[in-house]
Amino acid sequence: MLVNQIAVFLENRKGRMAALSDALSKEKINLIELFIADTTEFGIVRMITDDNPRALKVLKENGFTVTSNNLIGVEVADVPGGLASILSAFDENGIDIEYLYSFSRKEAGKAFILVKVADNDAALKALAKYNVKPLGKF
Amino acid sequence: MTADIFDKTHETMTRAQMRELQRERLIKIVNYAYKNVKFYKDKFDAVKLKPKDIKDLSDITKIPFTVKSDLRDNYPYGLSAVPINDIVRVHASSGTSGKPTVVLYTQKDIDMWSECMARLIAATGVTSKDICQISFGYGLFTGALGLHQGMERLGVAVVPASSGNTERQVMLLKDLQVTVLVATPSYGMYIGEMIEKLGYDLKDFKLRIGLFGSEASTPEMHRELEKRLGILSTDNYGLSEIIGPGVSGECYLKCGMHINEDHFYPEILNKDTLEPIENEYGELVLTTLTKEGMPVLRYRTKDLTKLNFTPCECGRTTARMEKLRGRTDDMLIIRGVNVFPSQIESVLMPIEEIGGQYEIIVTREGALDSLEVRCEVADVTLLDNYKRLENLKDKISKSLKVILQLDARVKLVEPMSLKRYEGKTKRVVDLRDLSKI
Numbered sequence: 215m216l217v218n219q220i221a222v223f224l225e226n227r228k229g230r231m232a233a234l235s236d237a238l239s240k241e242k243i244n245l246i247e248l249f250i251a252d253t254t255e256f257g258i259v260r261m262i263t264d265d266n267p268r269a270l271k272v273l274k275e276n277g278f279t280v281t282s283n284n285l286i287g288v289e290v291a292d293v294p295g296g297l298a299s300i301l302s303a304f305d306e307n308g309i310d311i312e313y314l315y316s317f318s319r320k321e322a323g324k325a326f327i328l329v330k331v332a333d334n335d336a337a338l339k340a341l342a343k344y345n346v347k348p349l350g351k352f
Numbered sequence: 353m354t355a356d357i358f359d360k361t362h363e364t365m366t367r368a369q370m371r372e373l374q375r376e377r378l379i380k381i382v383n384y385a386y387k388n389v390k391f392y393k394d395k396f397d398a399v400k401l402k403p404k405d406i407k408d409l410s411d412i413t414k415i416p417f418t419v420k421s422d423l424r425d426n427y428p429y430g431l432s433a434v435p436i437n438d439i440v441r442v443h444a445s446s447g448t449s450g451k452p453t454v455v456l457y458t459q460k461d462i463d464m465w466s467e468c469m470a471r472l473i474a475a476t477g478v479t480s481k482d483i484c485q486i487s488f489g490y491g492l493f494t495g496a497l498g499l500h501q502g503m504e505r506l507g508v509a510v511v512p513a514s515s516g517n518t519e520r521q522v523m524l525l526k527d528l529q530v531t532v533l534v535a536t537p538s539y540g541m542y543i544g545e546m547i548e549k550l551g552y553d554l555k556d557f558k559l560r561i562g563l564f565g566s567e568a569s570t571p572e573m574h575r576e577l578e579k580r581l582g583i584l585s586t587d588n589y590g591l592s593e594i595i596g597p598g599v600s601g602e603c604y605l606k607c608g609m610h611i612n613e614d615h616f617y618p619e620i621l622n623k624d625t626l627e628p629i630e631n632e633y634g635e636l637v638l639t640t641l642t643k644e645g646m647p648v649l650r651y652r653t654k655d656l657t658k659l660n661f662t663p664c665e666c667g668r669t670t671a672r673m674e675k676l677r678g679r680t681d682d683m684l685i686i687r688g689v690n691v692f693p694s695q696i697e698s699v700l701m702p703i704e705e706i707g708g709q710y711e712i713i714v715t716r717e718g719a720l721d722s723l724e725v726r727c728e729v730a731d732v733t734l735l736d737n738y739k740r741l742e743n744l745k746d747k748i749s750k751s752l753k754v755i756l757q758l759d760a761r762v763k764l765v766e767p768m769s770l771k772r773y774e775g776k777t778k779r780v781v782d783l784r785d786l787s788k789i
Contacts (some may be wrong), residue, residue: 224766225769235670258738278766
């Protein structure tokens with residue numbers, strides 16, 4: 215299934231991340247997941263909130279460069295080899311991964327993997343062949 | 353579109369008629385300045401020049417230059433040609449160091465100034481049916497009152513909004529159905545950004561013409577203003593030492609700025625030898641031909657431009673000056689290479705993925721100068737992945753390299769994070785002098 219995420223351009227300077235989370239907390243928007251890579255000058259913050267359309271609007275109003283896009287979301291068992299099974303599915307079908315991130319819900323014994331690819335339709339088609347469990351509610 | 357010619361007599365005379373008028377007025381002003389301003393008498397006497405030696409326009413090169421420091425040294429009233437009871441207005445330019453330079457006007461000067469402004473305003477296509485918002489800061493600065501008087505002279509309804517409180521500026525533009533905007537180009541850009549930020553559609557506005565002056569701007573900047581504000585964006589030129597705005601301005605055809613030559617006599621000189629040159633870029637030197645309160649002879653503007661004497665398709669025959677290539681003062685020498693901020697602007701403006709504001713930072717790292725250009729990320733599709741952001745940085749660096757022959761570090765920053773100015777924008781931060789301390 216497709217999972218909607220929000221991407222925000224952030225300069226790597228003091229207080230910017232705080233400004234971003236402040237803007238969301240003032241509007242009582244909850245972060246479900248957050249992902250940033252470390253770079254020297256700027257970063258792209260990627261996140262999923264409990265209300266993405268509203269988060270998008272709030273951040274825009276606060277002057278952030280922000281957009282939203284869809285990732286492929288899959289659910290695997292939280293056991294060794296869980297990720298590998300998915301990656302080989304992509305690999306065998308020649309689907310290039312731009313980036314991915316994952317998080318797990320220990321209590322449910324599940325891990326969620328979110329993958330950014332160029333062509334979502336092709337990726338979904340490939341995954342369908344492999345009995346992959348699409349991501350449910352998290 | 354067309355535009356009325358405000359003063360057919362002076363704006364459409366033949367070159368021969370114009371030269372004769374300029375010759376008569378030059379002789380008159382030289383005698384007037386010599387007789388009434390001690391500073392000019394001393395200058396003439398020092399080089400053994402008599403007013404009667406000036407018989408023709410070509411004799412003007414015998415007259416010593418006037419420079420900015422002359423105005424500062426004679427602060428505040430030293431260059432006045434009339435007693436204070438004849439002065440009706442005082443303006444001052446922003447002095448970056450020490451005292452400002454003060455300029456003085458008689459009522460006749462104010463009338464002449466208003467006429468000159470009205471001509472330039474009419475040339476852009478503005479008529480008495482228009483409503484004009486002036487978003488220049490009012491005060492000692494000549495820009496706001498200069499445009500204000502010219503607009504009123506033409507019968508335009510003036511909204512003297514002054515600068516600042518940009519949200520309110522947008523509200524006034526919209527609610528008052530303003531058709532003409534006067535601002536610095538960078539403030540015009542900020543107003544455009546604010547319109548977008550507030551979520552308005554350009555259809556909510558009646559704007560049709562912009563007169564953006566008081567700082568040098570590239571054609572690319574004006575194209576961006578036209579796009580953002582849905583207007584015809586014109587440039588105009590002037591300086592307080594001469595009169596303020598009103599020296600020259602673009603007509604609606606935007607092919608050079610028409611000079612009010614019957615009042616301001618232009619020369620173009622090689623910027624190093626100061627010899628007169630034709631058909632090439634050089635320093636603009638101006639002489640006021642009719643000013644009463646404070647006549648100024650051969651003022652070195654430090655602005656680089658060139659002149660075109662062919663008649664314009666708009667019907668005017670006055671000389672046109674090219675958009676400023678830059679001020680000799682603004683030129684940066686980076687690793688021995690001459691760099692004008694306008695060159696950088698011309699590279700950045702057409703790039704869609706970044707916004708209209710930018711900043712140039714020059715530092716010294718060890719023995720080497722280093723150039724950094726900061727631009728704001730505007731296009732959200734760049735957020736797809738880091739590669740796109742990196743590609744954009746590369747694209748900007750490469751374009752800068754082609755124009756400047758110099759490696760520049762490009763830094764992408766968040767939108768609205770660069771400082772916005774309501775008046776003259778400071779685009780360049782040169783930290784090299786600081787690092788010497």
